[in-house]
Amino acid sequence: MGKSLGVSLHRALSKLGLCSRTQAQVLIAEGRVRVNGKVVRDVSLRVDLDRDRIVVDDKPVVAERKVYLMLNKPRGLVTTRDDPQQRDTVYTCLEGLDLPFVSPVGRLDKASEGLLLMTNDTHFANRLMDPASHLPKTYHVQVGTVPDATMLEALHAGVTVDGETLTANSIALLRSGGRTAWLEIVLDEGRNRHIRRLLAAHGIEVKRLIRIAIGRLPLGDLAKGTARHLTAEELALLAD
Template sequence: MKQSMRLDKLLAHTGYGSRSEIKALVKHGAVRLNGKPVKDSGVQVNPERDQVTVNGETVQYREFIYLMLNKPQGVISATEDARERTVLDLLDEQYSHFAPFPVGRLDKDTEGLLLLTNDGKLAHQLLSPRKHVPKTYFAEVEGAVTEEDGESFREGVTLDDGYVTMPGRLTILRQGDPAAGIVSKIELTIMEGKFHQVKRMFQAVGKRVVFLKRISMGPLLLDEYLLPGEYRELTQEELLQLQRAGIGENA
């Protein structure tokens, strides 16, 4: 059961304005608690038991949001930046008061699945190195990606800084032909998220990634109907699967 909270905090959290704006709403009799006009914006309310209305509209309280974004190229995985456009700039204003943030990051030139939420506990669980939540990427790679590369990834490759990766699973969708200018198409599943990891893993075997897109994170699959830059809220089933992945021992 949710604990009680100040009315002005609840209304601010559900997008009805700043505390001063909410005080003005209360002063003008626009806010009612269980059918009665509110006189004090600091009164305690219980979001589950009490009914709050503003100008006759019932306030629907929720603590967390969970958004699946198909991140486009050219935006950065950050909450704010003085020079670059961020993933939060893609969201409608109705989500801004929740203060969501990206769970992990994708490089500026990488597309694909990015989870945005304000649920810090779930984000921590999904990103924890101890959880080993798998992430799968689709990539186009210059050169002929071979089964020998797949064996190298299964054993773990040494990156340019000396770090040895955990085993990765490589699936070759199309083997490239450098002489004909045909790139390889692959899927790679990794269990960690080092800086530029997929690109650096291919560098370690003498190849170069020219296009990269994340298509899954744990049980969460990128919605194929989301165009780059589009997003939607997770379904209840998707959220439950993610929560299980975050707490599972073998996630």
């Protein structure tokens, strides 16, 4: 085992699809993980996934099949595996499915809805989340006002909040009625609560926020709270 190569042991267990990094740390601390026949309790130990033999509870850990899912995330779920506040997570939508460990690709906050990708392919996930990819994400947002052209122009120009410049690729009025309106907002970056903070800086209340597309991949008619595997054609849309 080379100390300067590979990945840390807890990350290796996650990359191999066994569990989350947090769960891996527990397994390692409990002495349930052996590398090349020796019990290892050091989570930072570097291992080579191609050469080192990793065993958990006397069972060899092998790379799981690659899985790519799309989920229509309901409002009220957090996008995490282990929530210290014991809130319901998006993993409740995967119960009963025969899946290896998968992780969300990016995040949607608890109050947001819509398209969320999940996978055990870390290279795929990292490529999609890399800011250099400029992968556009499209949202439909219900707001508690009907913005005029001047307000839409101001929103598109962006604003600085807590030292961060928040902008959007495009903002358009979809429809309005009474005191509310629906906007279509396209981002090519995903700062924490990006849209909510951008709109709040202009005194605009967000009533609903739904991600309807990632790149050229649409959410489509997938029922809320359900997940399905991406097709080869859909994966190709994300590869373009």
